[in-house]
Amino acid sequence: MPTGERLAGKLAVVTGAGSGIGQATALLFAAEGATVGVLDVSTDAASGTVTLIDKEGGAAQALVADVARAEEVEAALGDFVAAHGGLHVLYNNAGVGSRGSVAVADEDDWHRCFAVNVTGTFLCSRAALRHMSDGGTIVNQGSVAALVGIPSFAAYCAAKGAIVALTRSMAVDLAPRRIRVNVICPGTVYTPLMEPMLRARGEGDLELGLARTLVKYPLGRLGSPEDIANVALFLVSDEAAFMTGAVITPDGGMTAQ
Ligand SMILES: NC(=O)c1ccc[n+]([C@@H]2O[C@H](COP(=O)([O-])OP(=O)(O)OC[C@H]3O[C@@H](n4cnc5c(N)ncnc54)[C@H](O)[C@@H]3O)[C@@H](O)[C@H]2O)c1
Structure with a gap:
């Protein structure tokens, strides 16, 4: 780090940034000059990513919240904005899986899958929009599970499908503020x-x-977490200035056959 300046001066929050795709994206955004809010439900995971960014000379702040809980989300985003003065980029990456076909799926798992993936995307976006400048950008995290049936993943397929629909709705509603909203649907990472x-x-x-x-x-x-982080970087950068409401599938061709 730093590798570039594609996000120089930008203030970005990445949810679920303590592990996997979110961590790789937080590292890349910081390497490209952003100050990154590393939001995770796990304090250790959030701090771990911040330590990695610090070591590389980047700027980051740990934010601890369960994205499914409105008051925690609002407090975390409020802390970030109070510390840094604004918000330009939100990546709604946090998500959980849920196994089982409709015939056997557990009701609590179903609700938790929707609470984190779908309600979490709504709550973080709503909280972010209170602070986001016009011209900002949001990326949501879908999955190929939104586009094809994955065996024994009913709740996850349905939740990710809802995120794709929500993305299109947000893109239309937020276009007057020039806030772009796109969704990434990765294959297996x-x-x-x-x-x-x-x-x-x-x-x-x-x-x-x-x-x-x-x-x-x-x-x-x-896929690797970095494969998806690179797509997220493109979507939040000015290079994607004419893209909103798009469904992007970094999936190694999985949905092409
Ligand atoms: N890994 C894949 O193959 C794949 C494919 C398509 C989509 N996705 C999606 O990408 C996103 C990230 O997946 P990953 O594979 O990097 O997962 P991961 O499990 O490696 O990381 C997820 C992070 O989110 C955090 N998290 C979980 N619940 C949270 C909550 N309620 N509030 C805040 N943080 C929370 C976890 O603590 C963890 O640090 C998810 O939305 C997932 O559905 C993953």
Whole structure:
């Protein structure tokens, strides 16, 4: 770090930034000159990412909140704005999975999946919009699960589908303020979130689960957190100035076949 200045002077909050895709994105945004609010439900995870950014000479602040709880979200974003004076970029990345077909899905898991993925996106966006300058930008986190049926992932598919629809609604509503809103729908990325899913697909055998997943990917590999962070960087940068309401699929060709 620093690798560039594509986000020089920008104030950005990334949710779920303590691990995986969110952490890689927080590191990249900081490397490109942004001051990053590293928001996570886990204090240790948020601090861990801030330490990594500090070591690279970037600027970051840990923000602890459960994105499904309005008062925690508003306090965290309020702290960030009070410390830095504004907000230009929000990446609604925090999400949780939920296993099971509709025939067997657990009701509490269903509600938690919607609370974190969908309500969390709404609450963080609403809180951010109180502070965001006109011309700011929001990226939401979808999944290929919004676009194709993934076996035994009913709640997750439905929640990510809702995020795609919400993104289009937000893009239209916020266009008069020149606030752009886009959604990323990644294919499988090897992160802690995906490990239980890969293991289940391999009937307990992670390697088998990986092999069964890879056959769905024409490019012959899973994604990396950095693959998705690079797309997020493009979407929040001025290079994407004419894009809003777009559904972007960094998925190794998974949905192309
Ligand atoms: N990994 C994949 O294959 C994949 C594919 C498509 C979409 N996604 C989506 O990308 C996002 C990030 O996934 P990941 O694989 O990097 O996950 P991850 O589990 O590695 O990281 C998620 C982070 O979010 C935090 N988090 C969870 N619930 C939270 C809450 N209620 N409030 C605040 N923070 C919370 C966790 O503590 C964790 O640090 C999710 O929305 C996920 O659905 C992931």
